[in-house]
Amino acid sequence: MSAPLPTLPGDPAGAPPPRAAGASPRALPFSLRARGSDLASPGRQLAALGAVDLSGAPHGGSFEAALAASGWERLAPSKIEVFQVNLGKLCNMTCRHCHVDAGPDRVDETMDRATVDACLAALDGTGAHTVDVTGGAPELNPHFRYLVDEAVRRGKHVLDRCNLTVLLVPGLADLPAWLAERGVEIVASLPHPRRRGTDAQRGEGAFDRSLEALRRLNALGYGQGRADRRLTLVTNPVGAFLPAGQASLEREWKELLAREHGISFDRLLALANMPISRYLEWLESTGNLERYLELLVTSFNPATVAGLMCRSTLSVGWDGRLYDCDFNQMLELPALSAEGRPLHVRDLDPAVLAARTVVTRRHCFGCTAGAGSSCGGAIAG
Secondary structure, eight states, X not given: OXXXXXXXXXXXXXXXXXXXXXXXXXXXXXXXXXXXXGGGSHHHHHHHHHHSOOTTSGGGGOHHHHHHHTTOSSOOOOOOOEEEEEOBSBOSOOOTTOSSOOBTTOTTOBOOHHHHHHHHHHHXXXXXXXXXXXXXXXXXXXXXXXXXXXHHHTTOEEEEEEOSGGGGSTTOTTHHHHHHHTTOEEEEEOSOSSHHHHHHHHOTTHHHHHHHHHHHHHHTTTTXXXXXXXXXXXXXXXXXXXXXXXHHHHHHHHHHHHHHHOOOOSEEEEOOOOSSHHHHHHHHXXXXXXXXXXHHHHTBOGGGGGGOHHHHEEEEOTTSBEXXXXXXXXXXXXXXXXXXXXXXXXXXXXXXXXXXXXXXXXXXXXXXXXTOOOTTSOOOO
């Protein structure tokens, strides 16, 4: 089902070649798991973040201490507004910054029909108004269209988190029109508005394929200001720094893509790179890990806490386990009941969810730095 894997000349199948500090992450031939990297282990990732000496940073580098200093005794959830379903880690790309470690080799971690049905049953009891479908490339899951149809039938707003190039995969040529007919919002990731920045993270030719997908979406009415065919682009920095202001970036991107490529879109979301998985690998290999973590900690913004996605979003893993956010999911930090019991979508209880405390670790500084970052983009103005 997947397209040929994009690679860059000179990137071996083993450990990534050395990069100068401040360079941009580049696409990899295989996932961490396929390469046998110890960073494929969530425990190893958490240990790497915890081992960085941040004793001289604000709050000693403790996210919990930062919360407490901001008046939050605990990070309590609010009303569930977004029901996020991760259909699996299978993807047609292997991007350097991917926090999922997705790729064409992740075929065994795919949500089955029974779990999709359990998600739909749970959705009915949450009151969530939005279904956020993600992956990997969620479109490669054989039950993707069934989930979308059922969510639309329930009157939910559906988001498809799309890498754009998957829309060019053989067998999916009809998908853009199919999504348009159902009013699905396309939330399309694009690292940079120019070829060099995007190809550096995603592989040679990724930018041109992304533009082709965007042209097809524009031809269907996406990105033209229509509420039923909304096209959202998502960008993340191509180095070890925080994104620029989301509003100014959106203006720049709209002007540039329209002028140089005749492409339009509705809004831009700017996300910070989370220091986990393949982006963590790049930070370690380039000597940027300590500097980046210090940047996140010193940029902690208390004004972002109330709007964190983990408070209003419920994340469902491909196997049905529940998480407070997609990042915790990839680190295998499950959502816990007040008694400390890991939660599963099959026995979802709104009262149990409301009584839980959001699970946090040091990586959470990635969502509270600067203007904040979440699946919905910047949090604070």
